[in-house]
Amino acid sequence: MNNSINNRKTVLITGASSGIGESFAKVFAEKGFDTLLIARRKERLEKLAQELTAAHGNVNLTLALDLNETDAIQKVASFLKKRRLHVDALVNNAGYALPKPFMVGSWDEHKAMINLLITVPTALCHLVAEGMKEHGQGWIINVSSIAAFAPEFPGSLYNAAKSYVLHMTEALDLELRPFNINCMSLCPGLTSSEFHETMGVKEFLSYIPKWRWMESDIVAKEGYEGVMRGEHLLINGKVNRALVNAFKFMPNKIKYLMGKKQIIL
Incomplete structure (x- = not known):
């Protein structure tokens, strides 16, 4: 598919399953974008792609890939080059939090999380x-x-990684805005998804009332509308x-004491 010929726009989304x-x-399919969906779970991706095509008649490509593979970015680049595919929009969404303190988790575990939350999105932007x-x-x-602004959690690198994403995005927006490229950092709070279940903390967070949680569809819709308005945050x-x-x-x-007592607001 060559979207430079058919004048359709394409969005690349990680963690799309x-x-x-x-x-x-x-959201992007509904707005007329073709999609390139990247995640590890091939069957989930293909099912979603078929549903989007049936609903919107757009083109939805899938790439089943673990972005923590050492050559993952090269594989994405090769995929794009082979199909002469131009990326008009990028959503760096893939990520997770390691539910272990720093000295409990192995270095390989921490390194993998840091790579997925920091190196991968930066490399894809580049x-x-x-x-x-x-x-x-x-x-x-x-x-x-919102963890980028919140008190730290004992031994967790997640807040620090999300803070990097926040500042990196602002730096890119300052550089790329003159070229009509809008870069926006999206900061959701507690969101109903598989994220906390994957972390193994869903039961731990069950005391938080339902009104504190947002639906992922609303988060994505607000995100799309925000970047199209030109927001940077x-x-x-x-x-x-x-x-x-x-x-x-x-x-x-006070933030330090809140982190010490593991207070989640």
């Missing part, structure tokens, strides 16, 4: 940004989290925005 990534695929510049248009959504939901504002003005000593 479930949760926020799947919801982004539905991979597609030049083509966006040449075409004079592009949209990049990097999924961060979007925090999903009024409650989450209030929390982030509170964190910004909270003395570091």
Whole structure:
């Protein structure tokens, strides 16, 4: 498929087989984009692609790939080159949190999480940004989290990684905005998806009331609308925005004590 010939726009979405990534695929397809869906679970990807094509008549390609493979970015690049495929929009959504303190988890476990949350999205931005510049248009959504603003959790590197995504995205937006490329950091809070179940903390978070959770479809819809408006940062939901504002003005000593007591707001 050569979308430079048929004038259709294509979005590349990582972590597309479930949760926020799947919801982004539905939103972009509904808006007329073709999609390239990347995740590890081939059957889930193919099922989603078929559903999107049946619903919207667009083209939906899939690439079953573990982005923590050492040559994962090269495989994505080869896939795009082979199909002469230009990426108009990128959604870096793939990720997870390691539910172990720093000294409990092995270095290989920590390294894999850091790679997926930091190196992979940065590399994919670098991979597609030049083509966006040449075409004079592009949209990049990097999924961060309100965790980027929150108190630390003992031994967890997740907040630090999401803080990197937040700042990296802003830096890219400052560079690429003059070329009509909008880069936005999306910061959801608690979202109903498989994320917490995969982490093994779903039961631990069960005490949090339902009104604190957002649906992934709403998160993705707000994300799409935000990047199309030209936002460089979007925090999903009024409650989450209030929390982030509170964190910004909270003395570091108080944040440290909250982290020490493992208080989740």
